[in-house]
Amino acid sequence: MDRQQELVLRTIEERDVRFVRMWFTDVVGSLKSVALAPAEVEGAFEEGLGFDGSSIEGLSRIYESDMLAQPDPSTFQILPWRGEIEPTSRMFCDILTPEGEPSPADPRHVLKRQLAAAAEQGFTCYTHPEVEFYLLKSDDLGDNGEPIPVDYGGYFDHVTGGVGQDFRRRAVTMLEAVGISVEFSHHETGPGQNEIDLRYADALQTADNIMTFRTVIKEVALQQGIYATFMPKPFSSHPGSGMHTHFSLFEGDTNAFFEAGQEYQLSQTARQFIAGILHHAPEFTAITNQFVNSYKRLWGGGEAPSHLSWGHNNRSALVRVPLYKPNKGQSARVEYRGIDSAANPYLAYAVILGAGLKGIEEGYELAPATDDDVWGLSAAERRAMGHAPLPGSLHDAIRSMEDSELVAGILGEQVFDSFLRNKQDEWNEYRQYVSPFETSRYLGIL
Numbered sequence: 001m002d003r004q005q006e007l008v009l010r011t012i013e014e015r016d017v018r019f020v021r022m023w024f025t026d027v028v029g030s031l032k033s034v035a036l037a038p039a040e041v042e043g044a045f046e047e048g049l050g051f052d053g054s055s056i057e058g059l060s061r062i063y064e065s066d067m068l069a070q071p072d073p074s075t076f077q078i079l080p081w082r083g084e085i086e087p088t089s090r091m092f093c094d095i096l097t098p099e100g101e102p103s104p105a106d107p108r109h110v111l112k113r114q115l116a117a118a119a120e121q122g123f124t125c126y127t128h129p130e131v132e133f134y135l136l137k138s139d140d141l142g143d144n145g146e147p148i149p150v151d152y153g154g155y156f157d158h159v160t161g162g163v164g165q166d167f168r169r170r171a172v173t174m175l176e177a178v179g180i181s182v183e184f185s186h187h188e189t190g191p192g193q194n195e196i197d198l199r200y201a202d203a204l205q206t207a208d209n210i211m212t213f214r215t216v217i218k219e220v221a222l223q224q225g226i227y228a229t230f231m232p233k234p235f236s237s238h239p240g241s242g243m244h245t246h247f248s249l250f251e252g253d254t255n256a257f258f259e260a261g262q263e264y265q266l267s268q269t270a271r272q273f274i275a276g277i278l279h280h281a282p283e284f285t286a287i288t289n290q291f292v293n294s295y296k297r298l299w300g301g302g303e304a305p306s307h308l309s310w311g312h313n314n315r316s317a318l319v320r321v322p323l324y325k326p327n328k329g330q331s332a333r334v335e336y337r338g339i340d341s342a343a344n345p346y347l348a349y350a351v352i353l354g355a356g357l358k359g360i361e362e363g364y365e366l367a368p369a370t371d372d373d374v375w376g377l378s379a380a381e382r383r384a385m386g387h388a389p390l391p392g393s394l395h396d397a398i399r400s401m402e403d404s405e406l407v408a409g410i411l412g413e414q415v416f417d418s419f420l421r422n423k424q425d426e427w428n429e430y431r432q433y434v435s436p437f438e439t440s441r442y443l444g445i446l
Contacts, residue, residue, distance in 0.1 A: 004073035005045045008091070012038050015078065018086040022049060022069050023211065024093045025107050027418045028290060029344025031211055033090075034069070044071050048096055067103060069093040075208055080177040081219045092208050105414040107346035111204055114350040114410060118357060123249040123256060125353055127206040128183075128198065128333070131341050132241035133217060134234055135164060135192045136227045145436060147234050149192025150226055157187045163226060164194055171196065171220045178216065180209045189303075190238035200246075203353065207345035210243075232289070232340045233297040240297025240304055243341040246322070247352065248333040249273065258332035264312045264321050264369075265332060274319050274334055275366040276359020277352060278308045281318065281338065283404035284351035285390050286397035286423060287411075288339040292430045295393050297340065305337045307387040309370050316374040318390070338390065347411065347419070354410040395427050 012020065020036045022044070034051065036044060048068030071091040082088035095106035102109045118125050137148040150167075153159040168185040175182055181199040188195045196217075198209055214230060221228035233240035249256040249269065257270035289298060298306045303315065310319035320335040339348055358364075367386055374387060382389075391397035398420060401407055408416045 001042075001045065002073075005042075008045075008073045008076045009042060011076065012041060012089065015087055015089075017078070017089050019088040020071075021079070021088060021090040022071055022093050023090050024069060024095055025211060025344060025346065027105070027107060027344070027347075027415060028422060029107070029211075029342075029346070031215060035088075041071070044069070045073065048100070049093075050098075066098050068096040068098065068100070070096050077178045077212075080174055081216070081223070090212075092211075104412045105418065107344055107415065108204075108207070110411055110415055111207055111346040111350045113412075114354050114357075115203060118249070118353060121357065121360070122251050123357075124251075125203045125349075126200050126248050126250065127203045127349060128200045128246040129206060129210060129345075130195055130197045130242075130244045131210065131213060132188055132193060132195045132243065133228055133230050133341060134190065134241060135167060135194060135221060136229060136234075139227045139229070146236065147229075149190070151187075152191040153187045154191075155187065155189045159187065163224065164192070167220060167224055167226070168194060168196065170224070171217055174216050174220055175213065178212055180212060180216075188239070190235060193239065193241065200248075203349045207349055210345040230340075230342045232291060232294045232342055233300055236296075236300070240300065241341045242297070242304060242337065243339045243343065243345075244335055244337045245339060245349070245352075246333045246335045247273075247356065249356075255330045255332050257334065258330070266321060267332075269360055270332065270334060271366040272359040272364050273356035274310050274321075274359070275364035276356045276362075277319055277334075277336060278310060278367075279364055280351075280355035280358065280404070280406055281308060282388075282391055282397075282400045283407050284355060284401065285338070286394065286401040287351045287407070287419070288336075288343050288348045289390075289397065290340070290343060290394075290419075290423065292394050292426060294340050294342070295391070295397075298338070298390060299392060303375070305374065306390050307374050307382055308390070309374050309385075309387045310334075310366070311369045311371060314369070314371060314374075316372075316376075317370060321369075347415070351407055351410050354406065358406055394423060394430075398423050398427065 020041050021033050022036055024032050048070040050068055071093050075092040079088045079090055095103040097103055135150045137150055142148045150163040151159050164187055172182045172185055183197040183199050185196040217228045257267055258265055259267035297304050305318040309317045311317040312321045313323045318338050336352055391400055
């Protein structure tokens with residue numbers, strides 16, 4: 001038994017922890033949980049916890065249903081919202097086969113495998129997400145068929161006596177209590193829309209943090225008698241919720257994206273990384289924007305980037321290079337702005353990183369940056385400038401992903417097939433659904 005495992009067992013005893021929740025995700029990023037008695041934790045460290053993987057979306061096939069959940073002791077945290085009476089903790093798990101090998105269907109392992117590929121090239125990947133979400137009075141709809149927000153504030157608004165301020169304060173305190181460092185929080189553009197930015201961490205820790213973040217946000221909202229949603233676009237006329245994520249690669253203690261004296265202080269490595277992302281973005285959009293509703297965010301206005309472009313401090317571009325801070329070369333980074341806050345973070349970060357690494361491996365050439373407002377250009381102007389569109393629907397994204405050798409290689413056969421099957425089922429169900437838009441528009445005139 002290693003020192004981290006011993007520390008967990010000692011903490012469980014000293015804090016009188018009564019329940020240990022084992023967390024992992026299915027292929028679309030839904031959080032799964034099983035509560036373990038404290039006396040069983042040592043055995044779980046040694047042998048894993050057996051469960052029926054065929055009942056979890058995409059985790060195993062029916063004829064190979066037996067799986068093991070192996071807790072990662074480095075992720076142990078007491079869950080503060082459960083209170084001090086019968087304290088509850090959690091650990092993220094790696095999913096193993098009965099032979100003790102990493103399961104090829106485990107989304108967390110997909111990201112681990114991609115990080116290992118980066119390490120083979122000498123890189124460590126760090127990420128910094130900006131997570132947006134809406135706070136609603138409940139999950140019921142109003143008379144107009146849309147949700148009811150908790151306020152009608154706008155970007156950076158200080159809503160005096162507003163629910164959002166108290167909510168953000170409690171949420172940040174709760175996040176810090178489970179070891180998630182927060183950079184800042186504020187009201188976003190939409191009514192009831194908020195953003196909380198997490199500090200830089202390695203990509204695996206960030207993905208774990210995002211899964212915890214979503215749980216914390218929903219728990220704090222329920223405590224305040226409101227409802228939090230990460231739905232990509234819950235309102236027709238207000239912006240969707242994204243999860244803009246900053247990426248940087250380090251070689252030891254050196255930021256591989258920084259080169260003094262170059263345009264925007266970007267190294268050749270950074271430029272090739274951006275080129276890889278832009279080249280392969282249509283292929284992985286089904287991962288970063290995995291729901292039918294995601295394409296209402298991408299194509300429904302509200303400042304979501306939907307064309308292949310990059311720029312320096314250009315918020316209309318799909319990839320943005322933030323403003324360079326003099327004498328802070330370590331902060332050089334690139335920001336991918338297309339991703340939803342509802343994406344499976346393990347798979348999303350794996351495909352973005354993999355696309356960037358492909359650009360570095362193959363020496364992709366990066367097209368010139370754009371200073372234009374991409375949203376304001378006409379379709380003809382965008383075509384002339386080479387700003388090809390991202391897929392316009394989940395159906396289009398599925399078709400792009402189906403033909404991608406890169407995404408198939410990053411995800412592995414089982415995750416690739418399971419994810420596509422899940423999304424195809426969603427699209428088939430959606431296209432059979434007759435929406436209120438159709439009945440209100442056509443019923444009385446046709």
